[in-house]
Amino acid sequence: MSFASAEQARSRWGDVYLAAGARGVSTCGDFLAATALALALQSAGAGGLAVSGLMLAAVLPLVVLAPLTGRLADRVDSRTLLVGAGVAQAGICVVLAYAEGTALIIALVALLACGLAVTQPTLSALLPEMVRRDDLPRATALNQTAGSVGVLVGPALAGLLVGEFGTKVPLLIDGASYLALVAAGLLLRTTRNSRNTHKTATVAWRLRRDPMVLAVTAAVAATIAGVGAVSVVEIFFVRETLGGSTTAFGLVQATWTAGMLAGAWLLTRPARRAADDGALVNGLVLMLGLCCLAVLAGAAVPAVGWLVPLWLAGGVLNGGLNVFLAMVMARRVPAEARGRAFAVQGAAIQGAGMFGYLAGGLLLESFAPRPLVAACGLAGLVVVALVAIPVTRAVRGERKAPRAAWATSAASA
Template structure:
């Protein structure tokens, strides 16, 4: 089954990129866990935790500008700039943590800066994949392997963060993230060749909106990304509260909870990477929405730690089934000339919805309870499942028709 899982790594440029991003994403997860833990530890408030998380997500509303840059300028150079800026923020956090625990204003500022950097990097990173694998034959596999990088880091980074933070404190965690940026910069500097897509100096955002207006499947994929993002935020935002107040397992337990989610996500990513074509991924997307909704509701009703890890593993797998399937289908549909801008809009809808979701989750947890926030996210995904199931036959036909038209015009 997994004979074709890693076929995109046959391209040397993509292989170097894959390794560098794997190291960098692991460092980012370590830093993200530590920032979330410090925010809740310093404030004792789920709402403050939501504010710090939202500060890192709010700048992602500017992602379309990053997509415009990706279609106008050299994508490799833009990635070098974004990784360099991320390295500076990591070094600043090292200094702050060595001179004392960073206060809430510093945590907010760091999250805001990292969110701005990610707004630039995210659409460029997605568009850059097409430069590396040379055409659409390996594109779906490269997209799945890109998700594998993220979810593999999600499996390794949080448990490692919990152990290192408990044993050595924040400075070492931030230092490891800084070193991971150095590794990513090194891999980008070594990338030569790959199929280059000529930048379009006349690219504008209106072209992407015109394409979306005439491409109904793409609009549904963006809608799916938005609701999934809002439903995901209780898990991403409020797990530190569960770790400290409900399970009483500390930062090590928080890392284990996130790591369990990463195991499920990694398994689902490998399954998706083994597929030879993106056909029928809309079915995986709908099934994943159903399982994710059920796992969130089950998690909210549970107070047993090992069962919580199992439910998060199911949730991680089903989340990947939704997000990676929708991203792959969108990459498969979009023309190369619009790739940066369309993937930026996808990122804006998915990641840019998280500030609203984080604030909503924090407010629900503050007003009612943390489990109620998880229940709300699960119910939203179940509603999305019903909508996708109703639209599924028509959506599948339109995806295939859109792709055939694009191939005929190429």
């Protein structure tokens, strides 16, 4: 499996910064629009089901289209995918800015997510091609930082803009942000599947054939399924239970993301120094559990301000586990199959998130937000405890394999 090509003496940091910038700008637009629409629905009196329906629409295409978009990322010129998807998404946002009616808005959000289903595995598969193996942790941190900055700015900006201008301005800004993907597609020197660098993807990669990747994917997905409902409950918890304003809600969401930004860099060195892939996986599971613990503690806060240190700590852990997860995938999946790998893993994780969104919308119809936040954190901790068993087995099996191979070789000698 390759990272930067053998003839490439140095990592292409210019491409890393360009791709990270495109991700940051487009992510900012994504969360700007999503937060604006969620606030608009909540302010108009829509219930939890409407908000969860909006979130489901933003995720469903990533799950359903994963088999197709993963193959596209591995077989079609990456420049074509980025430019085409970026232009289409910009146009959809313009239409969305003038749309009326909850059903039409949700349908357009789903269509917008179809473009994300294409660009997400394309950009993820490009990153390991830009850098040498030793530079991957730093490149991943840069990529995570750009995404975190986008997530950090988007909700806070939405809270300010919705209060002043309504939803139209945030959605038009989101449309302009997708032009960053178009620019990246045109300017990146690193490409996949171009006419000059095309390679037939003959690797028959399957998630289930790698116990380590399967275990870590299942661990993250299962935990998100347990704790994911908090994404729907949070807006009602902050706005209604704690009495926070729209601006306060945006800032609370931004706090978690600020922690992710810091965590991506603070935990880059441990990721680089990990003894093996098993150490990365064990560290990732530990951080999953601590993230859920932060959510559980958040249910007890008496005011919005108390969420800030808890969400900041949770974000640091979240940023670190994202770096660890990207490292495991890039190091273990063959280069020719990375598009499919990232798409399949993303589908599993996003599908688990869909379960959380749906559960959150349904539970809000019968329960108050505070006990639901506590239930989400507790459910996440229970799931982490359960998935730790198969993860530990996978790590032990991985570490025994080299010793078994050495013993067989020594015996035959």
